[in-house]
Amino acid sequence: MLVNEIINAKDLPVMEFDGIIVGGGGAGMRASLQLAESGLNTAVISKVFPTRSHTVSAQGGITCAIQSDDPDDDWRWHMFDTVKGSDYIGDQEAIEYMCSEGPKAVFELEHMGLPFSRTEEGRIYQRPFGGQSKDYGKGGQATRTCAAADRTGHSLLHTLYQANLKAGTNFLNEWFAVDLVLNADKAVVGVIAFKIETGEIYYIKSKATVLATGGAGRIYASTTNALINSGDGIGMALRAGMPVQDIEMWQFHPTGIHGAGTLVTEGCRGEGGYLLNKDGERFMERYAPNAKDLASRDVVARSMALEILEGRGCGPNADHIFLRLDHLGPEVVHKRLPGITELSKTFAGVDPAVQPIPVVPTCHYMMGGIPTNINGQVISVDNGEDKIIDGLYAAGEVACVSVHGGNRLGGNSLLDLVVFGRAAGLYIEETMKQGVELKDASNDDIDKALERLNKLNASTEGDQVAVLKEKMQQNMQSNFGVFRRGDLMEKGIDELAKTREEVDSIFLKDKSATFNTARIEALEMQNLFEVAEATAITANARKESRGAHARDDFTERDDENWLKHSIYYADTKEVSKRDVNYRPKTVQAFQPMVRSY
């Protein structure tokens, strides 16, 4: 059966696995490794060859208290920093788990062969990153981010792929997962997916389905994200009636290369680089007198945006900021930041050992996502009560467990994806040992998951992807950026509502079944749109400023009403609130304080 035919459940071939993982990035391959090593029949479904996943672009490192740079470092200090960084809506049980389990997960990566940079003692090299402190904010800057030069994501992703090869994981590479299949009990029992090269389509049945599809930065016009970051898992979950949490929280990375959007690691500032406005002023000293350029990302991004808005931007259009590194000397720049040297030359035409890099705050990371518990189990919220969805898991950027809350600290995304990819794997392993029985899906259930494809095949006219995508990206960029305002967001929401019908009935001109990237882009566009709409409606509903969500019309944090997660469902388009977890198991909870750096 081919993807360009009229597809129905009764003729659809079935493949069966114990566990499937949708997405071949860091979280997905860490989960699959756990399952494959435990002898379960495991498959990774990845729309690109796994080492093309966006984890590959992570640069600066993986933050973790492994006590290499500082033998007295403490995971509790890392926990404190992460809670503060989240602007107090990160779940403390999850943050506690991540920071305390982290060292184990990082050492495992090293044992698999990850080529970390080294100290003179032969231990893993660590560098300072933003928002890091010793002694619960009282002991000055910490040095906690484990690095493989400035190619940590690349090293991590390749290492995980290598380890999965060794473990015998089945890879369905260049397969596209379209939608989740739910049974009569609303448990998830697999996905519909097709092989991109040939168009052969299957119902892939599974007792455990892990969504590890990464982020969706392509809802914005300017992003550090790969072209493949289209929020596929979010689209699948929302269409299947599951919620998203804190989806309004988007991180703008302070240093994307002006014009190109490509990332320049925070590690540059960790190694001693700093930001300058057009007057040559090191302006972060004004906004964050203690941490300066290593304040939390939301703080630095806002400060830069203000400098530009107030006319102190650099360049002929006063529209960017300079990142200075040349004072570090060519030795440090070339040895510690070789990838940045390459990217700056290619995309900005400058050698950072000589000239400053032109940078602007650029959409980088989705803090929100599909709510899960620390085992990766997806949660829905019914009348204020958490309810576990049988058979469905999520890990990494697509998930909201939530360790990042309103703002993620640099180096915490790689830690999040290995710790919680691993945790989901461990939990699934355990449940499989006890036996999992899920009701089979009926043909009607499966047909529901085929609707989107059949509609696309039947399309004969309408807008194609490029037009719709540009409209959406400009809208999100203009109305839901670093600074937000109610009236503009309402305008943005109206524009999205007007486009909804066109996106649902998008026109696919090329109906070929062979490696048809136009079909993939159409399916991705529909996923992106789900993320954009959820972001827009939730951002407008959160009437306060917290973390990355900064409103001109509600400039203060409102703990009385909004020390809460937001929860959004696509069918009602309504936003509700969920309690933040303040119940860590081994330490006292960190209570909200005024957040200054």
Place this chain on the structure above:
Amino acid sequence: MSAAIPVEQIKTITMSIYRYDPTVDKKPYMQDIVVEIPTDKDIMVLDALHLAKNQEPSLSYRRSCREGVCGSDGMNINGKNGLACVTPLSEVLKRDKITLRPMPGLPVVRDLIVDMKQFFDQLEKVKPYLITKSDTPDIERKQTPEAREELDGLYECILCGCCSTSCPSFWWNPDKFLGPAALLQSWRFIADSRDEATEERLDDLEDAFSLYRCHGIMNCVSVCPKGLNPTEAISNIRNKLLTREKA
């Protein structure tokens, strides 16, 4: 590209692109697609491809990170393999024309997309993962900065395939000669002070084809978008094999 670019800052270029969809076309053909590009700034070949795809949505190519680290968009640009996303158009435009073909030596799936199976099969043969036999420590395995430096120039490979598909030895024996990319990975693990399987790795390479079909043509070095040197890695393995025999 935004529609607001003033007319004087636009010029048209011709992209001559290899087209083939086996379900529709009897045989491959070259299609000229004319696109408008800005003149006030340089763009990459990949950006120009996006402009072409906006006109011809059926045009197919792989792409992901668009910054030269994921290895998706290896292709043959004016006769030389490279990554479209980090190749400035200004460097390859000749009389406002550019020719794009799939990487040579592998079966074409569609348009600029080749079937990489043979490439990855060869990679898997070198056991591209760390093999250790000693007990695993509670923390990391120690490695000196000098030992770690041995991996520089090796671990950065992005598996784009530019090298192997520009290697005549690989074209002739893609099933027997491992090719530069796989051999670079082989050396990456032999050179790793933490790996404990050097002898087995060398044993596996000791036949007439796997390694020795490299004739030092060095196309791999001249096309590698990451500036790596597979030929040197291959000669390091050769030396290791030779000194091992003497011992």
